[in-house]
Amino acid sequence: MKTLIKNADIIATFDDHMREIKGGWIYIENNVIKDMGTDFPPELEKDREISGKGMVFLPGxxxxxxxxxxxxxxxxxxxxxxxxxxxxxxxxxxxxxxxxxxxxxxxxxxxxxxxxxxxxxxxxxxxxxxxxxxxxxxxxxxxxxxxxxxxxxxxxxxxxxxxxxxxxxxxxxxxxxxxxxxxxxxxxxxxxxxxxxxxxxxxxxxxxxxxxxxxxxxxxxxxxxxxxxxxxxxxxxxxxxxxxxxxxxxxxxxxxxxxxxxxxxxxxxxxxxxxxxxxxxxxxxxxxxxxxxxxxxxxxxxxxxxxxxxxxxxxxxxxxxxxxxxxxxxxxxxxxxxxxxxxxxxxxxxxxxxxxxxxxxxxxxxxLRMDKEIGSIEKGKAADIIGFKMDRLEFAGGLLDPVGSLVLCDAKAVDFSMINGEIVIEEGRFTRLDEKYYINEQNKISKKLNS
Missing domain, CATH: 3.20.20.140 (Metal-dependent hydrolases)
Structure with missing residues (x-):
């Protein structure tokens, strides 16, 4: 699977130089970040394209x-x-x-x-x-x-x-x-x-x-x-x-x-x-x-x-x-x-x-001694990437520094999450898990153990 994330407002890499790329893109092959850059990506073979417009991306x-x-x-x-x-x-x-x-x-x-x-x-x-x-x-x-x-x-x-x-x-x-x-x-x-x-x-x-x-x-x-x-x-x-x-x-x-x-x-x-x-x-x-x-x-x-x-x-x-x-x-x-x-x-x-x-x-x-594999958005690292839409209520009036706003303005949840190259949350919802099922089962077991 080849995935391109493009037009991101900001990619906060958290690499050794703490680079923050404006208008950036990330190219992923299977589970690895293969390339990334600013502005328009080159012509790349891709199975899926994701718009990062209005979003901030961080390593998971x-x-x-x-x-x-x-x-x-x-x-x-x-x-x-x-x-x-x-x-x-x-x-x-x-x-x-x-x-x-x-x-x-x-x-x-x-x-x-x-x-x-x-x-x-x-x-x-x-x-x-x-x-x-x-x-x-x-x-x-x-x-x-x-x-x-x-x-x-x-x-x-x-x-x-x-x-x-x-x-x-x-x-x-x-x-x-x-x-x-x-x-x-x-x-x-x-x-x-x-x-x-x-x-x-x-x-x-x-x-x-x-x-x-x-x-x-x-x-x-x-x-x-x-x-x-x-x-x-x-x-x-x-x-x-x-x-x-x-x-x-x-x-x-x-x-x-x-x-x-x-x-x-x-x-x-x-x-x-x-x-x-x-x-x-x-x-x-x-x-x-x-x-x-x-x-x-x-x-x-x-x-x-x-x-x-x-x-x-x-x-x-x-x-x-x-x-x-x-x-x-x-x-x-x-x-x-x-x-x-x-x-x-x-x-x-x-x-x-x-x-x-x-x-x-x-x-x-x-x-966890995994810093050669995860923890930053860099070429050669695992494709573990999260994204936040910045047009949400908690960020209104806080866009002078969107990265800082994730902490100071009390971000509520991610809108996007990719783990090992697989999208697990999209538009704030799980792609492969039945949330309601687990909530119901958890409450049944909790009631039994706490009674």
């Missing part, structure tokens, strides 16, 4: 942290004002009842919500494996494939239950041997290291308070053996700080260093409570960060020091986090909140609209 967003299954547990009344640990303890008792069908539907819903807000690549931190449901990773990966999203799955894990000093109930933790065996199975079955792969796998113990020191070390060893990435939560709350001090006599970053997790294949979610020394060591390790501003705000966890980190070697991306701590999966909201929250803490010049958009595009690609 890259979501670096989520828990898809939590989209079944939005706005739960009992925990609308709870802190993280209390929130977790309460919800574990509901989460323990999820099954493969719940994961299949919630995965689809979570991805569709993100796709509408511009996400073309996402990861997910799937760490919950209730007994008797060994096929949850398979259900999730198959559901993600059906949506057409580019998916970097993570096989998460928990092995410390309440009786061992952890937070989760026995019914959702697994033995370390079982965890490692299934991690290996999932990598061998699903991980695709080839360029432009649609499915990759990382390994992701849940957090310092839900797995053992030995499992953290063994997971690093397996990641190195199979050359996959590593992911976990880190330094999200002061409660975590206190837990790590009481359990290991170390603060969270110190503990990560002890178990071998300060290395370039790692990315951490949250990183709210960091000292200057923590930031330096994370930078020296070239670690990645999934900044989740809305979830941090929702749970009252604090404000991650992104402004102090953005000039370092830390790879910074954005994440919506789970929909039980965000209650949304809107990536555009994440981009906007990333800007506003840093300005609340550090001042109006702390961060710019283009900086947060870069975090959502190339930043996320760098976090």
């Amino acid at each position: 967003f890259v979501n670096t942290h989520h828990h898809f299954y939590q989209s079944l547990f939005r706005a739960v009344p009992e925990v609308q004002s709870a802190k993280l640990f209390d929130w977790l303890v309460f919800l574990y008792e509901r989460w323990k009842n999820i099954d493969e069908e719940a994961v299949r539907i919630s995965t689809s819903v979570a991805i569709m919500e993100m796709m509408k807000s511009g996400v073309t690549t996402t990861t997910d931190h799937m760490y919950l494996f209730p007994r008797g449901h060994e096929g949850l990773m398979d259900a999730q990966i198959e559901a993600a494939k059906n949506t057409g999203v580019r998916f970097h799955a993570t096989r998460g894990s928990m092995c410390l239950s309440k009786k061992d000093g952890g937070l989760p109930p026995d019914s959702v933790v697994q033995e370390e041997e079982v965890i490692l065996k299934d991690c290996e199975r999932v990598i061998k079955k699903y991980h695709d290291p080839r360029p432009f792969a649609m499915t990759r796998v990382a390994l992701a113990p849940c957090s310092p308070f839900s797995v053992t020191e030995q499992l953290m070390k063994d997971t690093v060893e397996m990641a190195e053996k199979y050359d996959v990435l590593l992911h976990t939560h880190l330094a999200e709350t002061m409660d975590e700080d206190e837990f790590c001090l009481s359990m290991f006599n170390l603060r969270p970053v110190d503990y990560m260093e002890k178990v071998g997790w300060l290395n370039p294949r790692v990315w951490f979610a949250h990183m709210v409570y960091l000292s200057d020394d923590d930031i330096k060591r994370l930078s020296d390790a070239r670690a990645g960060m999934a900044h989740c501003p809305t979830s941090n705000m929702r749970l009252g966890s604090g404000i991650a020091p992104v402004t102090n980190m953005k000039g370092t070697a830390i790879r910074i991306g954005l994440g919506v986090d789970g929909s039980a701590s965000n209650d949304s999966g809107n990536f555009l909201l994440e981009v906007r909140n990333a800007l506003l929250l840093q300005r609340v803490k550090y001042g109006s010049d702390a961060i710019t609209p283009r900086e947060v958009l870069r975090m959502g595009t190339m930043g996320g690609a760098e976090v």
